[in-house]
Amino acid sequence: MPLLTEPKTATVEEIVGQLTEAVHEHRLQPGAKLREDEVCEIFGVSRTIVRQALRSMEFEGLLTIEKNRGAFVSKPTLKEAREVFQARALIEPSTARAAADRANAEDIVLLEHHIEQEHAALDRGEAGLALKLSGDFHLEIARMADQQTIEQFLRQLVSRSSLVIALYWRRRNALCESNAHHALVDALRKGDGDNAEELMKGHLLDIFSQLDLRERQEATTSLKDALRR
Amino acid sequence: MPLLTEPKTATVEEIVGQLTEAVHEHRLQPGAKLREDEVCEIFGVSRTIVRQALRSMEFEGLLTIEKNRGAFVSKPTLKEAREVFQARALIEPSTARAAADRANAEDIVLLEHHIEQEHAALDRGEAGLALKLSGDFHLEIARMADQQTIEQFLRQLVSRSSLVIALYWRRRNALCESNAHHALVDALRKGDGDNAEELMKGHLLDIFSQLDLRERQEATTSLKDALRR
C-alpha cells in the first residue's frame, strides 16, 4: 500500500502535506494518535522535524497536542462544528462574488477539471478522496478571488470541516455533492457575482443541514461504559 | 526599565506573550530582527523553546522567518495591508451585531474600563500602549460574541493591523480614536445590533482611510542607492 511511504529525509512541509492529506481523506480519523517516533521512521527524519510538522498542524486546527501525552487528530466539539460553518457562511459567499469578477477562462477549466476528478473519485467509491477534492474546490475559488489572507483562513476552515464531517456526517454512504459545484462554476463563468454569492450561501447551508449536530453522548471511550446496559 | 526582563525559565507562551506585546506596542518595529541567542538570554531558556515561540509568532503573521537568516518582525506589503482591513470589514460588523445580542452588564463595564485605559495611555503619550489596548477592545467584542473560531482569526488580523499601522499610518502624532469606541459600547449596551454593526463598519473604514496605502518606493535600505542622483 503506497500510503505514507517516503524513502528518506523529507522536509517539514512534505510531512505536513502528507499528514494533512491523510486527515482530509479520512484515512486518519479524529482521535487518532500520531506518535513522534512512528512518524520519524515513516519519513526518515529526526524528531526535531516531526515536532515542527505536528506543531504546524496544531495551528491549523487539525491536531490537538496534549502536554506530555502526544498529538491527536482533533475532535471538534458541536460548538466548534457550528462555528466552522458559521464562519464559512460569513466568508465564502463574498469570496465567491469576488471570484466571479476575476475568474478567467483558465480558472474555469481548472474548476471543471476539479469537479470531474471529484465525480470520478465518487464513482470509484473513494469518498475520502472526493471529500478532499471538494475542499480543494472551495479553496481554488478563494485563490481566484486573490485574497490571500482570507484564503489562509478558509484553508483552516476547510481542514476543520473535514474533521466535522468525519464526526457528524449523517449517512456514511451517500456523499451528496449534487451539482452545487457545477452551478457555481456556471455563475463564475458568466461573471455573475450575485448568483455566485447566493449559490455559495445555499451550498454551505446545504452541507450544514446534512450534519447531525444534535447534542449527543460523548463517544464512549471507555470499554466498560460501552458494555454496561 | 522593566521591558523584557524575566529572571529565568519562561514558558513558550510567556515568551510569545511578551514578544507579541512588544510588537503590538511598536517597541519592536517591522523589520526588526530577533536573534535566537539574544531571546534565549533574555528569557533564560534554550533555543528549543525560543524557536517554538518564534514559530508560533510566524503562524500569527507577526514574524517572518527566512530560512538560514532568522526571524524578523513582518513588514506587510500594501496588498496585505489592504487585505487585512478588507477581512476585518467582512468579519467584524457581524461580530459586533452578535456581541450586541449577547453583551451583559459585566461586559459593558469591562469595555468601558478598556476605553478609559486607552484614553489614559494617550494622555500619557504612550501611543503604542493605546494602540495595543485598542486592538484588545476589538478582541473583547469578538469574545463577547462567543465565536471562538472567528475570534482566533480576528486575533491574527488585529496583530497584523498593528504592523500595518506601524508602516502605513499617516501622521505619527495624532492617533485619533475619536469616540468610535464609545459609540460602539453605547450600541452594545442598548442591545442595538443594527447600529453596532453599522458603527463597526464605519469605524473600520475610518481607520482604513487614515492609512497611506498609495504605492511607494521600497524604503531604500542601501546607502549607495540612497546617494546616487
Place this chain on the structure above:
DNA sequence: CAGGCAAAAATTGTATACAATCCGGATTCG
C-alpha cells in the same frame, strides 16, 4: 480474583552538540 501499588517501559519535553549557511572583512588580482 479484584484492586492497588510499584517498578519498568514507552513517550514526550528540553538542552546541548554538531552541521550547514550566511555575513563581513581582508586579500588578491585585473
Place this chain on the structure above:
DNA sequence: CGAATCCGGATTGTATACAATTTTTGCCTG
C-alpha cells in the same frame, strides 16, 4: 582603485542525548 574571492566568525538548522512524565506491566495483598 575597484571588484571579485576567500576565509573566519556568527547565526541558524538538524540530530542526538538526557530529563520529566505518562502508560503499561507485573506483583503483592486483602
